[in-house]
Amino acid sequence: MSHGVLSVRRVSANKMTITFALLALVIMLFVFLPLAKTIFSSSPTMLFDSLLDDKVRGAIWLSLYTALLATVVGAIFGIPLAYILARFDFPGKRTVEGLIDVPIVIPHTAAGIALLFVFGRNFLAGKAFNLIGINFVDSVAGIVIAMLFVSIPFLIDSAKEGFKAVDVRLEKVSRTLGASPWQTFFRISLPLAWRSILAGNVMMWARGISEFGAVMILAYHPMVASILVADRFEEYGLDYARPMAALLILVCLVIFIGLRAFAYSGEKT
Amino acid sequence: MSHGVLSVRRVSANKMTITFALLALVIMLFVFLPLAKTIFSSSPTMLFDSLLDDKVRGAIWLSLYTALLATVVGAIFGIPLAYILARFDFPGKRTVEGLIDVPIVIPHTAAGIALLFVFGRNFLAGKAFNLIGINFVDSVAGIVIAMLFVSIPFLIDSAKEGFKAVDVRLEKVSRTLGASPWQTFFRISLPLAWRSILAGNVMMWARGISEFGAVMILAYHPMVASILVADRFEEYGLDYARPMAALLILVCLVIFIGLRAFAYSGEKT
Amino acid sequence: MIEVKNLSVDLGDFLLKDITFDVKQGEYYIILGPTGAGKTVLLESIAGLHPIRKGEIWLNGKEITNLEPERRGIGVVYQDYVLFPHLSVKENIVFGLRLRRQPRQEIEATLSWLVELLNISHLLQRKPGTLSGGESQKVALARALSVKPAVLLLDEPLSALDPGAREDIQHELRRIHDRLNITVIQVTHDFEEAVALGHRIAVIGEGRIMQIGTSEQIFRQPNSEFVARFAMSRNIFSGEVRDGDEECAVINIGDMEVAAVTELRGEIHASLRPEDILISTEPLKSSARNCLHGVISRIDDRGSTLLLTVTVPPEFICLVTRHSFEEMGLTEWKEVYMTFKASAVHIF
């Protein structure tokens, strides 16, 4: 970070940029310190011990797996919507875009209760899916639904921006060269928007792993990692929850940094 | 929404766009139905009754108020960082940008525990602030800190995009006309990026209201709205939690739609 | 070969009304109009890339108004090339051929034919981002030609290029057209480009076609002030034809009398091209019917040529080469004689 400040100073050392850099430093430390402190105050042995705990391993695995499922489902249905929003103007488009962002802003517990009203055993979709043996309360399917609901906006917004950045005339030229709409989509639009779509998938996956409130309401059991952390904190207190929190933060950071680096690889700064 | 599909068909009715529209419809219904069902299955009387409940009113008010505080603090420190990220290249810039997005992706309960490690009574910043009478555990200050941590990325990302969209040569021209860096920032950069910054503030506020996991760890009491919903659900069950969830979703929707409409007013589709 | 009948396109900013024209097999057809006249929209409508509200498009006797673009066999080349950035030059060129699942040898044969035609063998492995403007436009042409389109639509293909590359690509375009005998429709806002390339020119303005004709007709006989200005007849006057015999009329422009060949009478417009005026320092003895005496009031140096404003009054704009300018030792405020033929004055 000192590099950053130094570099800013070199570019145009004036009082404003220095003030801005100092203010910015405060917020960066505010984000950085808690994460660093949690990770580094747990010794590697403690982290490893907690990794040996079957329940911890199982919860982390369940989080990764359910969030991945949610992302796959989200991609199948979300990427087409993103493409439509990027390419077409139609009355009510603003409304649709607003609706898609709503899951970010409503309280997670309220979202969980709203989902219960549709996917609960005695309701609408819940009953229908029950007939084919899928049950959303206290089940993996429930976790996936909760994660899908709160994380889908990230995928759609990012994919939309990606498609928007693809010159529509590239698609037009492709059509005049004899490509069908499908061929054009898979050979031109998708490869060119790929980076943004991948970044959106990463964000959606990570956001799914991070969810607590909606999952708690819909499916407290089987316990995903974020619920297990809360459970231990409530029952045994901070010291007992810490290694698991540290482990979880580490896992998320590694995944996030790795996939982000992959998504941005080759792109210029 | 049928409008949307119709319009797409008019623009270029081919099998791909129709398939895409159908897939998109699934995800839109998935987001829309739970929200609509929760709101409309509670009668207005029930909503009104729940609004008369002092505890409910207090919790909603506390959510709005603490999220607003978090947004103000976030704006003061976050907008300068956004400007720096938009205008300067420096080594480690990617790292800073990644760091800022981390709060979105780590599990909220783990984030809460990480914050406890810095702002808890026996730790670092907690002790320091304790000297001037500010205490972060089970207090309004704690709620603000938790909301700030999980919602700051939204403000910074949006403001950054806003500043990036302002042609840097507008600032250069302003300087050659005799404006200092500060004058240039407040008369050119800020007014031109205003829409994105406002949108970022709205998202940050809304995201703060929606937080549950991190707030729960840091400050279960005083109860913000999302915690009260969970509390009632745990203690009394779904039927008792429903009106409050519906009320909360309504409040969030009204605020979100209103501010979004304001932020986008005058802009072309 | 291509017929556009009463085509109307409404796109908010752009509005095309009742566009009707037809292009013959093998013709090089130019659509000339100012920026923002909706020329690109018109091309995209012909290619099937815009929904058509009203009107018909026919290709080789078949109506194609609502046919999908991939079934029309109409190639498009844009001003800024629009190459697929994730594919190499070679992959760009064979994109359309691979879609057709042609056998490998056939694809290779077409590729080497195009590479030879446009002389781009050294570019094949490069990515589009590394090409110069002229190279990019050649690749875009090769890509459009790869699927052997019946018609090639060119959307201001020279506008984004440096002057050097512009000349080069202009030359290529004519060569390709002559060699392949392909039908070309090109839109441009540049009159010189239109004259240099087009067999026929359709001038478009305010959403309508103003005039269709050979470059000679547009140049010499503009049918409106809009076309005249666009065709760079800088000297446009309003006046009145008093009388005269059938062969030659006398036109009053202010206090000045000018001879012209016209059968029109009454209020008219007259246009006179700057290069049709001969400048001399002494009155010339010649067959030309008009010889006016004026003063050089302004000199615009264009490098190889100069534009003189000669005030009679009114003001005339005259074009001279640097060569004759220096030969005659012209300067501002010098008195000169302007000689031009009655037939050079176009009346409308």
Add this chain to the structure above:
Amino acid sequence: MIEVKNLSVDLGDFLLKDITFDVKQGEYYIILGPTGAGKTVLLESIAGLHPIRKGEIWLNGKEITNLEPERRGIGVVYQDYVLFPHLSVKENIVFGLRLRRQPRQEIEATLSWLVELLNISHLLQRKPGTLSGGESQKVALARALSVKPAVLLLDEPLSALDPGAREDIQHELRRIHDRLNITVIQVTHDFEEAVALGHRIAVIGEGRIMQIGTSEQIFRQPNSEFVARFAMSRNIFSGEVRDGDEECAVINIGDMEVAAVTELRGEIHASLRPEDILISTEPLKSSARNCLHGVISRIDDRGSTLLLTVTVPPEFICLVTRHSFEEMGLTEWKEVYMTFKASAVHIF
């Protein structure tokens, strides 16, 4: 008045090395170079908008190399106007004056002076987004002039404009310069623009200054092939000066002999401008020393002028007006005579 000494700027893609030049009070100075030569970076460095690695900039005897841009009194106008989109035209123009907290009457006085100077009174209440290119550039000029800068830097001010607006603004620029006697530095890639406006021209290429001189010097005596090509001498040959007296040398270009005025001997380059060649169908009796016989191998129609390629060999490019072209009834493969003076052949 402005001196740039050994300026070097390194910006990744752009690299300027050891740029040295000085501009006199009231001069209209042109920096001419191809796109991507770093001309904009150079202007921004002078205005203090780029950090300077190496070199010095002096203004009126004071060093300003590291002075903040708001203290330099140097105005900048960009190619694409860069008007403040959230302010009205009037607010754009008075932006700098309001910052100075001038009294209201003074601001109003300056405003009406500028409005009168540029004839933009009808635009004052409009928003920049609603203006045409020419109008936008006038407003940008008014805004830059509002703070009465010592120097006005113009970054390709005509490049983004339509041909009509381009002429108009070019005329405005000269008028403003003449009326205010302000020092102007303009960068451009357009040679004709440089000739039309500049007192002196600095040709920049490959990050260095290649030649500085009046337009006449650049035009007639380019010091390198780069400058010659850029100044649009289309005829550039390499040859050898055999011998000759002091006044006139004989140059061998291939099998052909050409007379030129030079004291150089040995391997040389010769350039000859297309408009310096007189075309005729019969040999001319004249004082010109060179008369070559060739065949028209290509005709490029430029509208009012035409470029002929005449093969001797080698090939010569010659410029003729449409008038003389038609007079002589020239066609492809017709035999013609090219006459040009020994002094028109520039040797370097």
